[in-house]
Amino acid sequence: MPAPAQFVEFVDTHADKFIQRLADAVAIPSVSGEAGRREDVVKMAHWLNGQLNSLGVTTELRDLGKHVMDGQELSLPPAILGRMGDDPKKKTILIYGHFDVQPAFKSDGWDTEPFKLVIDSKTGRLIGRGSTDDKGPIMGWLNVLETHKSLGLELPVNLRFCFEGMEESGSEGLDDLIVSETKKGKEGWFDGVDCVCISDNYWLNDRTPCLTYGLRGLSYFKIVVQGPARDLHSGMFGRAVHEPMTDLIALMSKLVTPDGKILVPGVDEMVPAADDEEKKIYNSLDYSIADVEDAVGGKIAISADKATVLMGRMRMPSLSLHGIEGAFYGAGAKTVIPAKVSGKFSIRLVPPQTPDKINPLVVKYLESEFAKLNSKNQLSVECLHGGKPWVADIKHWNYEAAIKATQAVYKKQPDLTREGGSIPVTLTFAESLGVNVLLLPMGRGDDGAHSTNEKLDRSNYIEGTKLLGTYLYEAAAISA
Amino acid sequence: MPAPAQFVEFVDTHADKFIQRLADAVAIPSVSGEAGRREDVVKMAHWLNGQLNSLGVTTELRDLGKHVMDGQELSLPPAILGRMGDDPKKKTILIYGHFDVQPAFKSDGWDTEPFKLVIDSKTGRLIGRGSTDDKGPIMGWLNVLETHKSLGLELPVNLRFCFEGMEESGSEGLDDLIVSETKKGKEGWFDGVDCVCISDNYWLNDRTPCLTYGLRGLSYFKIVVQGPARDLHSGMFGRAVHEPMTDLIALMSKLVTPDGKILVPGVDEMVPAADDEEKKIYNSLDYSIADVEDAVGGKIAISADKATVLMGRMRMPSLSLHGIEGAFYGAGAKTVIPAKVSGKFSIRLVPPQTPDKINPLVVKYLESEFAKLNSKNQLSVECLHGGKPWVADIKHWNYEAAIKATQAVYKKQPDLTREGGSIPVTLTFAESLGVNVLLLPMGRGDDGAHSTNEKLDRSNYIEGTKLLGTYLYEAAAISA
Numbered sequence: 001m002p003a004p005a006q007f008v009e010f011v012d013t014h015a016d017k018f019i020q021r022l023a024d025a026v027a028i029p030s031v032s033g034e035a036g037r038r039e040d041v042v043k044m045a046h047w048l049n050g051q052l053n054s055l056g057v058t059t060e061l062r063d064l065g066k067h068v069m070d071g072q073e074l075s076l077p078p079a080i081l082g083r084m085g086d087d088p089k090k091k092t093i094l095i096y097g098h099f100d101v102q103p104a105f106k107s108d109g110w111d112t113e114p115f116k117l118v119i120d121s122k123t124g125r126l127i128g129r130g131s132t133d134d135k136g137p138i139m140g141w142l143n144v145l146e147t148h149k150s151l152g153l154e155l156p157v158n159l160r161f162c163f164e165g166m167e168e169s170g171s172e173g174l175d176d177l178i179v180s181e182t183k184k185g186k187e188g189w190f191d192g193v194d195c196v197c198i199s200d201n202y203w204l205n206d207r208t209p210c211l212t213y214g215l216r217g218l219s220y221f222k223i224v225v226q227g228p229a230r231d232l233h234s235g236m237f238g239r240a241v242h243e244p245m246t247d248l249i250a251l252m253s254k255l256v257t258p259d260g261k262i263l264v265p266g267v268d269e270m271v272p273a274a275d276d277e278e279k280k281i282y283n284s285l286d287y288s289i290a291d292v293e294d295a296v297g298g299k300i301a302i303s304a305d306k307a308t309v310l311m312g313r314m315r316m317p318s319l320s321l322h323g324i325e326g327a328f329y330g331a332g333a334k335t336v337i338p339a340k341v342s343g344k345f346s347i348r349l350v351p352p353q354t355p356d357k358i359n360p361l362v363v364k365y366l367e368s369e370f371a372k373l374n375s376k377n378q379l380s381v382e383c384l385h386g387g388k389p390w391v392a393d394i395k396h397w398n399y400e401a402a403i404k405a406t407q408a409v410y411k412k413q414p415d416l417t418r419e420g421g422s423i424p425v426t427l428t429f430a431e432s433l434g435v436n437v438l439l440l441p442m443g444r445g446d447d448g449a450h451s452t453n454e455k456l457d458r459s460n461y462i463e464g465t466k467l468l469g470t471y472l473y474e475a476a477a478i479s480a
Numbered sequence: 481m482p483a484p485a486q487f488v489e490f491v492d493t494h495a496d497k498f499i500q501r502l503a504d505a506v507a508i509p510s511v512s513g514e515a516g517r518r519e520d521v522v523k524m525a526h527w528l529n530g531q532l533n534s535l536g537v538t539t540e541l542r543d544l545g546k547h548v549m550d551g552q553e554l555s556l557p558p559a560i561l562g563r564m565g566d567d568p569k570k571k572t573i574l575i576y577g578h579f580d581v582q583p584a585f586k587s588d589g590w591d592t593e594p595f596k597l598v599i600d601s602k603t604g605r606l607i608g609r610g611s612t613d614d615k616g617p618i619m620g621w622l623n624v625l626e627t628h629k630s631l632g633l634e635l636p637v638n639l640r641f642c643f644e645g646m647e648e649s650g651s652e653g654l655d656d657l658i659v660s661e662t663k664k665g666k667e668g669w670f671d672g673v674d675c676v677c678i679s680d681n682y683w684l685n686d687r688t689p690c691l692t693y694g695l696r697g698l699s700y701f702k703i704v705v706q707g708p709a710r711d712l713h714s715g716m717f718g719r720a721v722h723e724p725m726t727d728l729i730a731l732m733s734k735l736v737t738p739d740g741k742i743l744v745p746g747v748d749e750m751v752p753a754a755d756d757e758e759k760k761i762y763n764s765l766d767y768s769i770a771d772v773e774d775a776v777g778g779k780i781a782i783s784a785d786k787a788t789v790l791m792g793r794m795r796m797p798s799l800s801l802h803g804i805e806g807a808f809y810g811a812g813a814k815t816v817i818p819a820k821v822s823g824k825f826s827i828r829l830v831p832p833q834t835p836d837k838i839n840p841l842v843v844k845y846l847e848s849e850f851a852k853l854n855s856k857n858q859l860s861v862e863c864l865h866g867g868k869p870w871v872a873d874i875k876h877w878n879y880e881a882a883i884k885a886t887q888a889v890y891k892k893q894p895d896l897t898r899e900g901g902s903i904p905v906t907l908t909f910a911e912s913l914g915v916n917v918l919l920l921p922m923g924r925g926d927d928g929a930h931s932t933n934e935k936l937d938r939s940n941y942i943e944g945t946k947l948l949g950t951y952l953y954e955a956a957a958i959s960a
Contacts, residue, residue: 235828238828239792239796240772243800246738249801250733295716296707296712302720319719320723321723322714323807324804328824330805333864335826344813348714348718373738375780385813
């Protein structure tokens, strides 16, 4: 059951109106990470709520309490829960999106005003903060609803919505809301949800649509080495005392090799090697070593083998050294022996790794390596935060529907990808609801989410709207 | 020829007046490192110049030009050149001191107002910024002059003075002045100088006076590793690309061991081992491992052997890792892969090491270690600045005079020490004038120069004034 032809046609003929909707959304600078913009995030919630209501969605704004930001206590912006359709014969799909955005100032290097959507008619780019992350996809869903309302078409599935305004600032309050609504059973907003669809990531490249079925988890560590009571002058005490930086650098050098192998015993070993069949998946992705090197702006791929590089990003754990707190970090030369230094590193986790399994291995290893240094300084290791990895079953009808929809709209087989980063709400939905979660991106890999000149290509927005609607029809058609 | 009894007596009976002179000097907040205090440094120069003139010293204020600080162009405070006595039968001694001070705010943790000299009658401490560094010693010289003037005594030597107001901010302009005045020969201010005396360091402890005859030099390095064109997200690119931090940490871990051995081939080896006689000097110093550990506030001495610890500070090179520019340095957790990171470290040098001999060894070693990493990132090594070490001949009459003066005033044998840090002007005087330079400290090791609650003990100030005067008599008496 592909989407009706009139649906597709309506989207094409109303493209300009839909772009205006995106422009209206971008014009509200709903930056969750700046206290001074909090009112705009709330304004955005009300604007979106109004749109949903006018398109027939029953909603509730949920107060998520207060938090402290920049030393001020602030009310969190409300989350929006929505419901449309209660037909027991239809599948029920939960849609997630976020209406807050990253900070943006023209002075950061934008070519245009970040909160004014600019349509570049030459390139087809719709440029503005939030265009691709994540207002474009939310507007896509509104476009689908408007099309059905205008045409008097019935939706092929029941929909539930969960939109938040704090994703760019840690999704504060959302996990509790999801868990509590799930626990309520029949009384909860997520009762009867059959699957989840999240559009908040990107294609691998600028050519080929993708579906994402895995995310890495994370364990973030802080290694603290301290010795003297205060910072020392290296002239006075160099070679007279054990220096915390020397010890810390020695420890940090024992974590990972320049080609990415993790040296903490048991970490890499926990992950089963990919067999030839799995390697084929990576070799067949429309993403080359040259694409990776273009994306990072340097010829620094960790291997000349495509599968090795892509698996390194998608299905292998990785360990990155982020920096040191407490040491000299400025320009110029300062001859300090810092008294207390904290090395920061994190390990991206893949199944079956979890923070609970990994953290003890890291702590034990660091303590044993520190003992070998014979230093009189003191070591402590903290895990600052952690999150489990997530992998979905790509043989589930939810993925089958998305693959068919992609073929129908883009006439292409989508890349099936795992992402190296985390989208924590994905795991919350998967674990709380116990249903299949699909990541169905709208934008391209070069959209520059979080960066200057963020854009969504017009074709991704319009074809993406078709993709979202078509996915609902394909999902409805498959016998679960 | 010890100092006349009336000199010593006058100093004792006029102690309160001399303390008032120090209080007047401390009251002028001559902070050279703050643009807003520049006028006070100039005011201090004029105040000191007036004192010198009133005590019979011919002076000249020397304009040192301009410099840029905090984005403003500022005039450098003038240096003061002074002259007293031209008797060809007498020795001529050049005195150096600096009348600028480190910044100080009560909110830094001072118990009293930093620019008001507080006399703690219980402990005998004179507390205030600049009390020990370096206004106390300069006032000591003024006290010596005043005593002679009041008593109608003739000085036993000719004196030359060189006082600057930028020592705490890199002594800008001073080296050129010294070199040019020296080159002028008969026309220059330093013509005929037989030796130099600098009071700008401290006893090792709070008990035993010392003379300092050596300072370490310095080579300061910046190792830059870069790869991607911009910072990357560790989720997106961890284990897909060579990470600059991994390479940098690997390199920094290969420079020094936790017990201070320098791993750059040829650096430690350049310094001849101490023979038993030299070790005896260190074992006999009134400075224990417990003193070192008290000073740093931690039981972290690099060895249980006293001579090893003291030689590590005074006569061995040391390598300290100071920090990293460009990496994450804040509190909390940030999952960045920094694009370009610069590791900072420095090597304190001792004779016969010089930056010219050491730097090529460091560059070559780092390049060869980097090659072993097989990374596709790029390395560059810069030497940010360097200075030669300095060691004086302690058998020179200049030291002999200071030793005799110490015995006369303190009834103690002074510790003969080398310092781990640098006082660059020492080397400039030694090299330009080609004469013996003596470091004759007035204050104690716990004075807290550069720190909060900086103090000079009353006894160090008053006995120190006697020491400076007595030193002149002893110097005059020795047949050079």
